[in-house]
Amino acid sequence: MNVDPVRTGVALVLLFAAAIAVMTLGGIRHRADLAVAAGRALVQLIAVALVIAWIFTHPEGAVVYLSIMVVAATWTAHRRIGGDRRDFLALLGAIALGAAATVAIVSVTGALSFTAQALLPFSAQMIGGAMTTAILAGMRLRDDVRDNIDLFAVYVSLGATYRQAGQQFATRAAQRALVPTLDQTRSAGLVTLPGAFVGMLLGGATPLQAAQVQLLVLIGLLLVQSITALLTTRWIDPLPDDLGRNVALPEGAS
């Protein structure tokens, strides 16, 4: 598909101006946020496009790029969930293993060609999906423990470590973290056209080719998110940061 940069620019300006006008007429006070969001998207996407263009000509750079993505995804999830360095490593493992397992199957079967052009965008989507699920699973686990601290105390009082007690809440938290992806997969094509499908159509692929790639993405996300949810809920500290610490003050500190 040919994309004329001038016409694209005109369309973007018109879209942006229309959004600002609608917000102004509607009295919605987020015009500055909209400008910042649009500006960030512009800068980030141009930068990413340049990096990916470079990687397409230097495929060895893909490993570095994906590694940075995994670390950034882990950092984001860790910041949202909280926890210590051990929790960071747990999230890193959960996100990396989930994404790696899925990309490995798609590569080994040859469903996508073993090229940066095919695997880079697919891997990036898997990493993004893993991050979202890690955040959902981790937050739900800790919320469930906090909401059911009496039951958690029963497990602990029977000699369970905090992690063993957390296991009793892990499966439910993992299940709940998968609900959005299951809904997304179930409603694919009915409620909205998924991103990969739209991208492929705009790129000139046939609808059948677009559906084929979209299926790889959706089913791949189910696998990556299942793995990441299970590992996250089993590997992170189930207690929120303000619970489970030795309450004793240093001598003379009272």
Added chain:
Amino acid sequence: MSTSEPAFRLDAVTVLYGRTPAVQDVTLDIRSGGVTALLGASGCGKSTLLRSLNRLNDLVPDARLAGRITFDGQDIHAPDVDLVSLRRRVGMVFQRPTVIPASIRENIAFGPRLAKRDVDDALIEGALTRANLWPEVTGHLDDPASGLSGGQQQRLSIARCLALEPEVLLMDEPTASLDPQATAAVEDLIASLAQEMTIVLVTHSLGQAERLADDVVFMAAEPDAAGERRGVVVEHGPAQTLFHAPRDPRTAEYLGRTSP
């Protein structure tokens, strides 16, 4: 644990929630064997003090503890303390019966299985028998524990602890949510268990303390200089002495007896 030594020794223990003391400056020994009742009106810090004895206050946000608690001679807040071992040796029965969402059998087996002990039918039957529950649940071990009555659930909670053969049972108003018949069953059980282990019982019921306690720790909520109410130990000692010849007028007033 040596029976001549106290089970717990509390030395200048203050428990705070945030900056507010819930229990202030408690120094006392808790006897090894028999029943020690923590008695007092609601809000005087009895449960807070009880939960400090096996470090369940670690699960309360912003809880802090100053002073020293030793169990069997060991500081329970020392950095090298084995929390899992402490909690297996010092079991806990909570005010509200809270069963594990699983079968009756799984409730009993949970602790021993974690401790890597053999879980067989004899262990299940033994724990339920000691808790006076076996005749009521035999043949229904694989039924959900949530189907039991409140009194049965509380005795299941006790049986679950007994399966780990603890040296101490902490009981936080274990009959507070039970009807009189279920309360009597649990009290009979406590009296029988006190022959073989140490029990620390939180209660605000004078009658229950009189029926069960060997020693009594009487607590009250008192305002400090800034007007903040915090729990203090008014007096403690053998139940007979405290009930019949209280030394402190606050105890006498709570007991409804003439001040000394």
